Amino acid sequence: MSYQTSIWPLAAVLISLIGSIPIMLSDRNPNLRESWTILIALGKVAIVASLLPTVLAGGGFEFTIVEVIPGVPLALRVDAMGMFFALVASILWFLTSVYSIGYMRALNEHAQTRYYASFAVAISATLGVAFSANLLTLYLFYEMLSLSTYPLVTHHQDAEARRSGRKYLTYILGTSIGLALPAMLIVYSLAGTLDFKIGGILSGTGASSQTLALVLVLFLFGFAKSGLMPFHGWLPAAMVVPTPVSAFLHGVAVVKVGVFSILRVIFHIFGPEQLLAVNLGWVITTLASITILVASMIALTQDNLKRRLAYSTIGQLSYMILGAGMLTAAGMTGGLLHIAMHAFGKITLFFCAGAIFVAAGKKYISQMDGLGRRMPITYLAFFFGSLSIIGMPPLGGFISKWNLVIGAVSSDQLLLLLVLLSSSLLNAAYFLPIVYRGYFAKAADPVFDQGIKEAPLFCLVALSITACGSLALFFYPDIFLRLARLALFS
Amino acid sequence: MDQIAALIIAKYNYWIYVTLMMIGFYAMIGKRNLVKKLIGLNIFQTAIILMFVSAGVKKGAKIPILDKHHVMEHGVNVVDIVNPVPHVLMLTAIVVAVSVTGVALAILLRIYREYGTLEEDEILEKLGR
């Protein structure tokens, strides 16, 4: 595959980083500030989309910023896998920005400028991870994302925010410095490079299978943003943040960056053949399976809607890792596809949770009985999102889960099939009752029969679009499917 | 026993300097009075100066002040003069030692004005309050 040198990948990454400056400068004029945000988000989508045709045609772009360590430059490269993630992230950031305007204004949140500016930096880091050409660049943007989201996690600046901010950094920074960094150094000292290459860079270095296993485990736990148990505790704790942050960062950007990093390492540092040769796939699938089942069961017990969504996310993230760990064509495709499918589904669910909070002020599921009759659109969107996560047709989630099931069958690992099926049942068990009780149960609060209406228009538009997106992905998954295939088999 | 005695006597200058150094070191570490610490430091530095100077000594040699005509006729016989370099070095070292002592005394003066004592224990006690 040939890559043409182009400045556009850098532009795609930097536009929102630089854009955070006008956002900060228009502190006193909220309308101007939000116009900037929307403008930058649109610009970002446009740049990413303009790169798409070349990537779909089997090409790509690269841009070397500066060589910082012999053999390891800071470099960006747009390949199919990066494009896949960038496309999801930039589209959803735009929708989240729209949603944020409705949500933040309705709740009259403080420090909104800091909020939008941090958000812009975070999305830059996310695209940076997507477009990284090597592990060092990825690590740089990974850390940048961790740090730029700290002000978002601690947005409310109260005691609870302080606690969860502390937990967030302990898990995320602790693992990335303590585990991922040494793993990266070991890879560098073995291979002399950190470049992402199809087929991996560790084959032929003569590393023993023990070393490889150690490095693999260090990476799996080192990128703790993926929520792999036992390093998942930050995610439920981070749910104290404003809902758009949960929706975008803890449904899409931050957590998917973790998964994406792990997938990059599996596909382009180790290479599936290498992992098959030394038979390490079981390490990945075992860890992922445990996380899937345990997280789904914990989700059942949560009454706080956002916490339930958080545990659901932890479980779903491990689907992607599980798919990659199967090391079969269908499994890996399914894992990668699930990044997109889950993103659209989960962001819808978070948007709905936020809309419910804005409109009715409710956080707990047990207090939401009968609310669906007052907020029918929101609840319909929630229903769509749930079906997508469960993996029911006709929603996007079905496609990725179907691939995962085929992957499990084709690798003769029927135990994994069992994991997938039982988790889907659990997903249904913790999502569908919410919808059912929303529409049909007796109103929990007499207030529901009086003044409650749907959430502000900005919120409603955003969540409707993502719900429809989830639906559309079932019928037109072509772009993502082609990108996934290009990423894995070109 | 004789051997040890011979060893000590043959290199008595080094033994003296080692002994002096240990005395100085003990005073610096062991004494609680700040002036005694400073005196210890001086002894310590003097010991090193003695070592250098004694290293330049040669038996029966004269001071290294040479007569111009004598040198032009007979050249220099290095056995006849002591090595001047260590002496010169130690002049500088003495200057350094004096400067350190000066600064230290000035600081001690400030400490005394502030706390009214130069006993380390008493100062720490006052600071503790």
Add this chain to the structure above:
Amino acid sequence: MSTSNLHVYVMAAPLLTAFFVNLVGRVSKAWIAPLTLGCLAFSSAASIIVLGRVMAYGGFSYTVGNWQAPYGIELVVDHLSAVMLVLISVVAFIATMSALKSTSQELPDQEYLFFTLYLILIAGLLGLVLTADAFNLYVLLEITSITTYGLIAMGKGRAPLASFNYIIMGSIGASFYLLGVGYLYLMTGSLNMADIAQILPTIGGGAAIATALAFMLVGLWVKMAFFPLHGWLPNAYSLAPTGAAILVAPLMTKVTIYLMVRVMFTIFSVDLLFLQNPAVQNGIVWAAALAIICASSLALAQRDLKRMLTYIIVAEVGYMVGGVWLANSTGMTGAILHIINDALMTLCLFLAIAAILYRLGSVEFDSLQGIYRKMPITMAAFTVGAFAMIGIPPTAGFFSKWYLLLGGIEAGQWGYVVALLFSSLVNAVLFFRIIEIGYFHKDGEHHGHEKLAEAPLSMQVPLLISATALIVIGLGSGPLVEKIIKLALPVGF
């Protein structure tokens, strides 16, 4: 003024200006700032030219009074010392901008005294880097130390006592070094480093040479506060006047590390140091690992930002000593790069402290609550410095840590690798504790709009320069290592 003497002028400029500052400064305060800044600007520019010359034509030397080596005193510039010259003069220049302001607040009417010592200290540091004579090195070491004693003693409260303790410890260190020089002189009859290095292989006397090396190393370790010989440093640096701390904290320990490298590889040989005594080499790396872990843990116990940083300095000394003793070129590259980076990181953090002290008068943790809102620019720069200390890319601190870690892995020194990672994590805890305190407010003052109290511009500018430098040096560390540091590695690497 021929360019082959330029490195002498780099050192001479602050030395001569020191006397003018003392004389003119008595009469009028207004002269101090232009004189000090002017001579340091000259030194910085000249040292950059020297570096350029060394890059183009290689090292060169100047013989004082035209007395030829090995009898006369030689001032030598090679790649490593040229880099150090630039580092010292530029750091001093940046630090001075801020020091002028904080000194006028803390020591009114004593500025001419302060800056006399200050400039002599800088001249001494520059001289240390240049000298090629083992005894001359001792004298310059004492010049820097004596001026530092004086500067520290100008602080308030317990500062004289801390300074006195430093005098005792510092003099022991210097005397040990002098003893080592004495042994070498007795064995070789020479004081010129290159000359000694030539003579050493031709004579026997392994024990005496080893003793000399041991005395010199221990002496320098005391001076650089290598744990557990660090006892004097935290008090001395945290009680010193702010203006002095800004200069001394970034440079003093780092220059002493340079001296260790100089003594180890210009006088002695890789063969003697590493190959003949692998157990010693191994032991020192372990000692460095222990130093890192202990100093980092001690830093955790501090409740004052300045004191916390002084313990971090002690830990960083362990980084560099370990890096040098890893005995491979990656570790050595890391150590030298870390000399540069650590100087700049410490500078950045101390400049931030100076700015905070100027406004708040205290850097205890309790008084830092809500400071992000009060001093956003200062704290933004502080945050960059903190990230560099933790080692987050693309700040400079990450890259030197990268080489040190890689060197540790290549040498199989896992204890050292673990210690470095541990210290990075501890630094993360330490700095995020500060960030958390500064970012959140006192209970009850929620969402309050305190008055903005940014530091004066003359303190913000150097702070922002140093913070920017951390990122620029980080991004440019590839060329920096390839084009400069690779050439500055001692012979044999």
